[in-house]
Amino acid sequence: MEYDDAAVEKLIEGDKIRRAARACVRELRATPWLVYAVTTGACGELVPMLWQPTGASGNVLGTRFTYAEQETAEFLGFEPEGFVSESTACHLAAAAYYQGRKLAAKRGLNENDVMGVGMTAAVTTGRERRGSDQVIIAIRTLHGFWTVAALLNKPACAADAEEHRVEQGNLADLMVLDTILATAGVNQVGIPVNRIARCDELMAGGTLSPQCEPYLDGSNRPVYGQVIMPDGTMLDPSVLEPARWILFPGSFNPVTYAHDEIARAIEVATGKRVMFQITRAHPNKMVTDGDMVARAQQLRYRWPVILLEGDGLYVEKARRFPGMEMLVGADAVLEMLNERHYGGRIGLEAALEEMLRLGTGFHVNGRLCADGTYRECDQLPMPPRYAGMLHPFSRRLDVSSSTRRLAGATV
Numbered sequence: 001m002e003y004d005d006a007a008v009e010k011l012i013e014g015d016k017i018r019r020a021a022r023a024c025v026r027e028l029r030a031t032p033w034l035v036y037a038v039t040t041g042a043c044g045e046l047v048p049m050l051w052q053p054t055g056a057s058g059n060v061l062g063t064r065f066t067y068a069e070q071e072t073a074e075f076l077g078f079e080p081e082g083f084v085s086e087s088t089a090c091h092l093a094a095a096a097y098y099q100g101r102k103l104a105a106k107r108g109l110n111e112n113d114v115m116g117v118g119m120t121a122a123v124t125t126g127r128e129r130r131g132s133d134q135v136i137i138a139i140r141t142l143h144g145f146w147t148v149a150a151l152l153n154k155p156a157c158a159a160d161a162e163e164h165r166v167e168q169g170n171l172a173d174l175m176v177l178d179t180i181l182a183t184a185g186v187n188q189v190g191i192p193v194n195r196i197a198r199c200d201e202l203m204a205g206g207t208l209s210p211q212c213e214p215y216l217d218g219s220n221r222p223v224y225g226q227v228i229m230p231d232g233t234m235l236d237p238s239v240l241e242p243a244r245w246i247l248f249p250g251s252f253n254p255v256t257y258a259h260d261e262i263a264r265a266i267e268v269a270t271g272k273r274v275m276f277q278i279t280r281a282h283p284n285k286m287v288t289d290g291d292m293v294a295r296a297q298q299l300r301y302r303w304p305v306i307l308l309e310g311d312g313l314y315v316e317k318a319r320r321f322p323g324m325e326m327l328v329g330a331d332a333v334l335e336m337l338n339e340r341h342y343g344g345r346i347g348l349e350a351a352l353e354e355m356l357r358l359g360t361g362f363h364v365n366g367r368l369c370a371d372g373t374y375r376e377c378d379q380l381p382m383p384p385r386y387a388g389m390l391h392p393f394s395r396r397l398d399v400s401s402s403t404r405r406l407a408g409a410t411v
Contacts, residue, residue, distance in 0.1 A: 020189045021049045021177060027186035029055045032113040035180055036061040036100030038092045040072050041084060041121035042135065044166075044173030050180075061103045061114070064096075077264050084122045086147055087231050087301070089138035092118025094230075094301040097140040102257035115183060116140040119176050123168040124154065124161050135172045137179050145300065148179050150191075215296045215307070222292045224309050227275065230301045237306060240275060242323035246363065249277045249317060249326060251287070255298040262365055263303065266327050266393060270363075274327065276305040282312045283341050313341055314360075315351040323359040325391075329367035330375040333390065337381060352386045363393040 037046065043065055050060050066072040072088075073079040076095055080088045097116025104111045121135040133152040138145055152171065155164035171191070178188040214232030217223050227235040240247075248263055263274040278295055280287045287295075292307055299305045311317050314336045317326065328336075335341075342348045364377040377392035 017174065017189060018045070018049070021045075021174070022053050024177075024181050024187050024189050025050060025053045025059075028059055028181060028184055029053060031059070031184045031186065032110065033059060033180075033184045034061050034100060034104050034109060034114045035059055035117060036063070036096045036103065036114065037117035037119070037176065037180070038064045038066060038075065038096045039117075039119040039121075039173070039176065040066045040092070041119075042123045042169045042172040043067075044170035046173035046176050049173070049177050061100045077267065084120050084134065084136065086136050086138070086149065089118045089120050089136040089147060090140070090145055090301040091230065092120065093138035093140035093145065094118075098257050098260045098302065102261070105257060112142045114141070115180065117176060117180060119172065121168075121172045123152065123172070124165040133168060135175055137176055139179055139183050140301070141183065144297070146179075146183065148175065150175060214300070215293045222280075222289050222296070222307050224280075224307050227304055227306050228296065229304045230299065232300075237321075240306075240321060240324065242321070242325065242359070244272055245324065246270065246272045246274050247277050247317065247321060247324050247326045248274050249279065249314075249328070249332075251282070252276065252278055252295050252298065253291070255295070260302070263327065266363055269393065270325075272325075274303065276303050277317070278305060278307050279312045280307070280309045313351070315355055318355045318358045318360040325361040325363060327363045327365070327393070329365050330377065330380055331367045331369045333362065333364055333377075333380050333382070334369060334375075349383075352383065352389075356386055356389060361389050361391060363391050366394040 035050065037050075039046065047063050050056065050063070064075070066075050069079075069083055072083060072092075076091050080091060082088060093116045095116070096118055097114055100114035100116050101111045104114050116139070118138045118140070119135065122131060123133050133154055135150045135152065137148045139147075152168050155161050174189060175191060178191060181188045214228055214234075215222055223234070225237060227237055227239060229235060246266060248259075250259070252259065263276070266272075267274055276299055278287075278292060280289075280292055296305050296307060308320070311320050314326070314328075318324070337348065339345050339348045342351050364380070366374060366376040368374050376394055377390050380390065382390055
């Protein structure tokens with residue numbers, strides 16, 4: 001019987017890589033990291049490599065392979081401009097991060113240990129495709145983002161395309177695993193460099209650097225009054241047309257998976273885009289510039305945000321954004337109706353009358369309020385003349401930022 005020496009060599013190399021991967025993942029098991037990974041464009045052995053060593057439930061929250069462009073768009077909540085790009089990998093990592101935080105919270109685990117992973121790739125296919133074969137990986141943790149990219153060698157001839165495609169899928173997933181391991185600060189498996197045309201150096205461990213730059217101006221202060229898109233693009237607030245946008249005001253200290261789910265749900269229900277809004281000067285407290293940047297940075301590659309120095313009261317937001325609908329909790333409406341913010345009953349009625357005239361509306365989500373009662377929109381003491389400003393939108397998720405802070409979740 002004759003053997004193909006090259007094929008045998010590949011089998012031996014593949015077996016060595018699998019054994020090395022299992023050894024490295026055993027080291028991952030000794031860390032607190034909780035991984036949720038989303039990949040698209042290429043598929044190899046990531047799931048078995050993460051799962052095979054015992055104790056997977058201690059590190060692996062979930063994996064998802066969104067191959068169809070429509071499924072990737074559905075997972076993200078929008079269709080990206082390009083499906084193989086650093087931006088899309090970061091969007092996938094951010095979405096994976098919030099999905100991971102939700103699962104960690106439901107399991108009673110530390111949300112701060114979640115690692116969201118996004119990978120997008122273009123590999124050899126049976127049809128004519130222009131452009132490079134490449135893999136782009138992004139990691140999202142509490143501390144920010146890290147990205148790695150590689151160009152893959154193309155097959156020497158069309159006859160080798162299918163085998164080469166399988167090999168590229170395995171390489172892509174091995175790169176994902178090594179990036180996870182590097183982020184966790186444990187040994188990496190190592191990439192067969194002869195199979196890759198060019199690759200960024202994988203991180204050797206240490207603390208990730210937060211990508212705060214989009215939220216800082218030239219004097220190192222937060223960018224106030226501008227729409228900051230998830231990818232860092234700045235837009236003038238004049239783009240916030242009431243027919244296309246909903247404002248989501250809050251302190252977001254921290255942003256919870258409930259904020260993420262409710263915002264996505266209202267987008268689906270209304271067809272409008274949600275804009276998170278964070279105010280520095282609240283009626284009850286003042287937020288530092290540093291905290292403003294930290295809170296905004298949580299939304300990177302996930303949600304647009306506008307930072308305001310003032311406009312802490314809802315009537316002030318209504319003046320700045322006339323005709324705009326806002327997404328609020330029932331507890332926020334109760335606070336809005338507190339007469340002390342307006343100097344008494346007459347001031348409150350004047351504020352409500354002004355918001356009515358400006359065309360302000362509120363999508364009200366049921367919330368567990370400070371008095372321990374759960375209230376829906378129709379259980380709020382809104383005077384009848386202004387009740388039409390409230391629109392019920394109930395998606396019960398008894399998660400609050402203050403509760404998550406007490407549980408150890410931070411920005």
